[in-house]
Each structure stands twice: as C-alpha cells, then as structure tokens.
Amino acid sequence: MRIIASLIVLVAFTACKKAEKPEVPAAERVLFTQPLDGATVTSPVKVVMAVEGMTVKPAGEIVPGTGHFHILIDADVPEEGKIVPADDNHKHYGKGQTETELTLKPGSHKLTLLFADGMHQSYGARLSQTIQVTVK
Numbered sequence: 001m002r003i004i005a006s007l008i009v010l011v012a013f014t015a016c017k018k019a020e021k022p023e024v025p026a027a028e029r030v031l032f033t034q035p036l037d038g039a040t041v042t043s044p045v046k047v048v049m050a051v052e053g054m055t056v057k058p059a060g061e062i063v064p065g066t067g068h069f070h071i072l073i074d075a076d077v078p079e080e081g082k083i084v085p086a087d088d089n090h091k092h093y094g095k096g097q098t099e100t101e102l103t104l105k106p107g108s109h110k111l112t113l114l115f116a117d118g119m120h121q122s123y124g125a126r127l128s129q130t131i132q133v134t135v136k
C-alpha cells in the first residue's frame with residue numbers, strides 16, 4: 001500500500017513539473033540546404049537557406065515569429081538581441097532572400113546561418129547553424 005502511495009506521489013510530482021516548465025518548441029531551426037557540412041565547393045558558392053517554425057519576412061519592422069537570414073563568414077554568432085554587424089563577414093538578406101552566391105577565398109571556412117528579427121537583432125545561437133566548407 002505504501003509503495004502504491006509513493007508511486008502516486010511520484011507520478012503527481014512528475015506531472016506537476018511538466019506543467020510548470022513547458023518544453024521550448026523544438027520546431028524552430030535554421031539550416032543550410034546547400035552546401036552541406038564538410039562539403040568541398042568551388043567559388044562562387046551557391047547557398048540555399050531554410051527555416052522551420054518561423055517565417056521569412058523582409059527587414060523593416062519587428063513581427064514576432066518572423067525574420068530574415070544572415071550568413072556569417074568565419075565569424076561568431078552575436079548574442080540574442082544584439083544587432084548583427086553589416087560587413088564582409090556578416091551578410092544580410094533583408095529582402096527576404098533564401099538563396100545567394102558567396103565569393104570565398106580558397107581554403108577552409110566556417111559558415112554560420114543566423115536568423116534575426118526585422119531590426120537585425122540576432123535570435124542567438126538557437127536559430128543558427130554552423131558548417132565547415134572547403135573551397136578549392
């Protein structure tokens with residue numbers, strides 16, 4: 001009887017914990033459709049970008065659940081909320097583009113796809129994907 005009572009308490013406790021902390025939706029992510037991680041490519045490199053759980057929208061205003069792509073070349077992901085710089089290593093696709101061509105020097109490069117809001121504020125590492133490519 002005691003064991004059953006303990007089990008009931010345990011189950012109730014587990015159920016409570018779940019209700020308190022709803023799981024973060026795992027559906028939101030960005031990914032390079034092309035090239036794939038580890039690929040050997042030639043410059044210019046065709047890049048195809050994809051996002052799941054969010055909507056691509058041209059830059060200009062902040063609308064929850066939307067944003068545009070950025071490609072970081074050999075650069076680190078700006079923290080969530082920080083504005084993504086605009087320079088040779090941080091490319092913005094503020095018209096809502098999902099495809100582009102990158103001119104890269106021969107050698108190994110780290111490419112990061114990053115989603116940011118309508119004011120170019122990073123969604124952080126959770127909405128980024130980093131791959132490594134080798135340019136011939």
Ligand SMILES: [Cu+2]
Pocket residue numbers: 059068069070084092093094116119120
């Ligand atoms: Cu931007």
